Amino acid sequence: MSEPNLLYTDVEDDLRASVRDLLADRADGAAVLGRVESAEPHDLGLWRTLAADLGVTSLHVPESLGGQGAGYRETAVVAEELGRSVAPVPFLGSAVLATAALLRVSDDEHARSALAKLAAGDATAALVVPLSAWPGSPLPSVRAEGGGLVGTVRSVADAAVADLLVVPADDGLHLVEAGAARVTPVVSLDLTRPVADVEFSGAASVRVSGSAAAAVDAALLTGAGVLASEQVGVAQWCLDTTVAYLKERYQFGRPVGSFQALKHRLADLWQELVLARAAARYAADRLAAGDQDAPIAVSVAQSLCAAVAVHAAEECVQLHGGIGMTWEHPAHLYLKRAKADEIALGTPGRHRAVLAPLVDLPG
């Protein structure tokens, strides 16, 4: 295999800087909190800017299909920054999951046409599986019947704002206009990535040629790998914010950050993050290379990064003391994102179960 590069390239650093600048401007803690409490929790204005100005929807789409032909390394950098700001945009659902599924069946012209729209930012899509699905998990049972698609799928990420639904059904992959399904937003643990239930009762659809299972597997593998970078971003924000707070907060006549027990916990957290970042970078690199080691790399990264993000967010709340328990402080947005991310695309335990046979560790 190609020698993996676990660093950030200059191009990636530039991309990161652009995304971070935009998010600092448009999606700081107060802005995100205000948005998720509003009637429209997804920030579609920000999403359009990310797509149109920064091209985050087209990074890993080949140039022949209207994309930039960059790769998942760049996509992962965007995910990291979005994790850092928990901006409520449908990046994971549309630009990663739905796009990756369609890329897998891009021999089909309907798929190609949909991809072009997604890449251009002209439409937003959702892959209609529960966000909790993992590579290899049983698929929801949507059936293609005479009168159209029938079935219900719960807890679908970013479905509430999707124009197009990418639906694995019993006879293959279908494309459904959102208006043809009943999409019900549900009260979500993660305020910044709300999920919705999607119900089909005879929905009109276009069937795409190619294997639905293969498309979904590719999407879930890609999604899980990219999610690891998001988790690194979440964890890094939590660590940075906690360190900054403990430097300025005084108790007992000293900065709280001078207390050794807290210092040691943050040192341990930093250490975890060093390992998590290396694993996430490797996963992104192997996805980008289309390497056969990608499933191993992704499950290693997911198993590790999910836990590190939760640990970081929990420490962030605890070490902020009472203020971290308040609605006004953004820490809870990260805690909820980290916890939902732990479930998303496979829990750490699921990924270890996926990993074991791949590395010859029979149960």
Added chain:
Amino acid sequence: MSEPNLLYTDVEDDLRASVRDLLADRADGAAVLGRVESAEPHDLGLWRTLAADLGVTSLHVPESLGGQGAGYRETAVVAEELGRSVAPVPFLGSAVLATAALLRVSDDEHARSALAKLAAGDATAALVVPLSAWPGSPLPSVRAEGGGLVGTVRSVADAAVADLLVVPADDGLHLVEAGAARVTPVVSLDLTRPVADVEFSGAASVRVSGSAAAAVDAALLTGAGVLASEQVGVAQWCLDTTVAYLKERYQFGRPVGSFQALKHRLADLWQELVLARAAARYAADRLAAGDQDAPIAVSVAQSLCAAVAVHAAEECVQLHGGIGMTWEHPAHLYLKRAKADEIALGTPGRHRAVLAPLVDLPG
């Protein structure tokens, strides 16, 4: 069920004081280290004193069988003190495991006669199963053939000094004079409770009536429950010794015990010990009562106390710094005992697997 008493009774406190005094006199760190480095690692002189003067071999043997008719609560207190000193005496192998097996078949006159000798301290026995066996584990395959017992059992606790071997074979429980078997001491991780391999090649034996499986199960359950108290003793010594050292050791112009990160770790360890002690007391109490909750109580206690003892011993070595890594300091004796105890009579994981169906938590 009878209301469990999780405290130490006055009688138990008196017993503890007697045992502790004797051990302080005869089995301090230097004495134990010298003993285990000698050609006779078991301290049989001390053992005879414990049996004759303090009666530790007969506590839970009914009066009708020559014992004191006390109970496993008192036995557990002795185990706790022996854990605290890691004195190399065959208490677990003889007074607990072999005795409990024989008690289960005490309708048999050979068993009764053996019990009387054990209780009086006139003989020492070993139950011939690997020390790693757990309640419900497969038994070693010793066969009763025409010419006597045949088979080999590895890593048997306290077998090297046993006069009498209590042997579960395919047709029942047998009593074998030690001279009729080949007992080979092996180099043991735990210097203070060395194990031996026991080989039978046509050994003469007396077969005892009653179920071998039931006798072994009773012995392993009892042993595991009593072992939990030993583990509490090990952990308490490690905590006490570490606290004392950190009070007197100065670095950076301060007692090392004033550093908050270490204080918090020791506070956590103390907290674990509070839970472990409650669990160990409950197990001893339920064994004493012959209550049907005993299997649950024992597996709860073992699963918890084994881990706490290892944690305490590992912290003891680490927080002593370099001195804790030296052969001269007794910390390593406790580390080795704690680690061997974690395997002994079922690892924490094995006990959780045993526990799950008992409390309706299907896998």
Added chain:
Amino acid sequence: MSEELRERVAALLAAHDPATTDRLEFLRARFDAGLAWVHFPVGLGGLGAARGDQRIVDEELAKAGAPDNNPRRIGIGLGMAAPTILAFGADEQKRRFLRPLWTGEEVWCQLFSEPGAGSDLAALGTRARRDGDDWVVTGQKVWTSTAHTARWAILVARTDPDVPKHAGMTYFVCDMTDPGVEVRPLRQITGEAEFNEVFLTEVRIPDAHRLGAVGDGWRVAQTTLMNERVAIGGRPVPREGGMIGVVADAWRANPERRTPEAHDRLVKLWVESEALRLAGTRLRQQLAAGSPGPEGSAMKLAFARLAQTLSGFEVELLAEDGLRYDDWTLRRPELVDFTGREAGYRYLRAKGNSIEGGTSEILRNIIAERILGLPSEPRVDKDVPWKDLPK
């Protein structure tokens, strides 16, 4: 004693049949009969009996269907204000405050924590200035539960900023109906607002409502906080009581969500929950035997960790359902209801268990120093006037 107590209960019941007596009237009569808290002095709702004897009274009254004073609803009054008033109050204060406190006619709250003084309570900056027979109090308090329903508050304020922080505080009873008291709900990460911020602006407190000497507020507050710690984890719990029961039931109800990995984690949590329960039993047996141990601190630490781990496990176990939440509406619950809501709520609310009533970090300090006897850290704030401390 127990026979005498039973007779007194019988007399109370004979004179005030619970079936026909107004609830409040019955509670007042019970207080006056010395059966409210039997270890309190005669005339103040008690009989000077042993604390453990209360159980007899409570059981007898429960058997007779008598109303209780809804102790969880007035926990701050019962658990914190009452023992402090008893220990430091003047006779008149005891007579004035304890009866309606116990019957629940007057709800109490606690004005201790401030945004800048959490773990370091002694750093608090709410100022009380003497003005004739009154004190005039200005400052901000936080994390005040029941402030919006309370009639009275126990309050610690700074009366002398020129001495080291522990020496310059005084303890008061504050009238929550004073026009200078403003209560605002404080929304928390669960969406609800159990707590309040309380803004005090030129609140006038008569000197007669001071508890303890001027400058002695730290010592008085320690009595309050010690009683808070005693109150935690004090009740008997059946096996699988509390959060483990909810999680075990979720496991039993969801066979398709089980994995071997999750199984071992669950059993481990079950083991720890059972051990915590047994430690609680042991602690109560020590109390009953007259030799209370310090194990309560261990239980608070372990309880917080277990509640957090269990609820985190449950959310993860529920997978696609764990991604959902029951309700983000801003509500004002009277009590924490861990088992009446869904997994996500438990997960978020449990985060507070290691912060409220003393953070787990402070508790570890206390365990290390007071129980294990480890030396304290170098102190930089001991001899510095409060006003010169970095904040």
Added chain:
Amino acid sequence: MSEELRERVAALLAAHDPATTDRLEFLRARFDAGLAWVHFPVGLGGLGAARGDQRIVDEELAKAGAPDNNPRRIGIGLGMAAPTILAFGADEQKRRFLRPLWTGEEVWCQLFSEPGAGSDLAALGTRARRDGDDWVVTGQKVWTSTAHTARWAILVARTDPDVPKHAGMTYFVCDMTDPGVEVRPLRQITGEAEFNEVFLTEVRIPDAHRLGAVGDGWRVAQTTLMNERVAIGGRPVPREGGMIGVVADAWRANPERRTPEAHDRLVKLWVESEALRLAGTRLRQQLAAGSPGPEGSAMKLAFARLAQTLSGFEVELLAEDGLRYDDWTLRRPELVDFTGREAGYRYLRAKGNSIEGGTSEILRNIIAERILGLPSEPRVDKDVPWKDLPK
């Protein structure tokens, strides 16, 4: 540069055919050709090249079957003494010491730690008193590996007890053949003795063997220790390299010992081992790109924890075999051999990983302060003369 280096290697090989040249003679010639450590100055075994270019030389020589200097055996000389001599030594010291150090003709050891000065190295009490052109040194050092085979030691001693501890130390090169040097093996919990205690009694060290100025020993020692930290975790590791490979193989070889609970723990450890390996790759890529990061500290922490957890897991997995040990004989190994011995040895030896080369506790302090920028604790020993410090 790489072409020039290859030519120089070719010239060395042409003049000294490894197949027919004596090992020591070859090594000396290599040193003199500037191919020992190419980043060292010309004349001292180097060419003033980039450190990364060494790889080219090593690879070319390995291909040609040339002998190496057995770097693991002389790690203290190469990793700690050499960079310190280079940084602080006088020209004559560099010329005298570096060549035989690199060839391995003279083994070095390190006399830093003392029984009373472990983590707090600056507290050390070994005294050096000036006497004419010599220093007379008396004290006790500990945790000295290779002391029994060493010709020279790097030594830090106290030359002025009347100033604060960091200011009163001086750094020397100590002749281990001096009659005042007594080396005793220090047996450790594995049964073997990797390390020694070294007793120094009136050892005479010429002032010419001082490194750096009198009183500047702390700064010189920091250079030594910084180089020690760089040396840890620096080599590329294949997947399942190191302890995880041994444990995974034990798992594969023992199907009857597998349980679901152990399975998940093993996979978790596999994941962490792989991530640690990747972090090492990333660190090397940073170094190669000229932007070294602080991640080496994380790797040392994680390595110690993983080695301990893995070996503890292995002992437990082996059950009745985990109860046994391979050999308690007092041996004097030249190197730590984690994979050549059995599980019990790994478990015990790994306990040292979080102590040697800086404890994990000190490392966490360093990470928190130097990497995260958290404030330091109040210091009580900064301005106190060494002789007045509590010990």
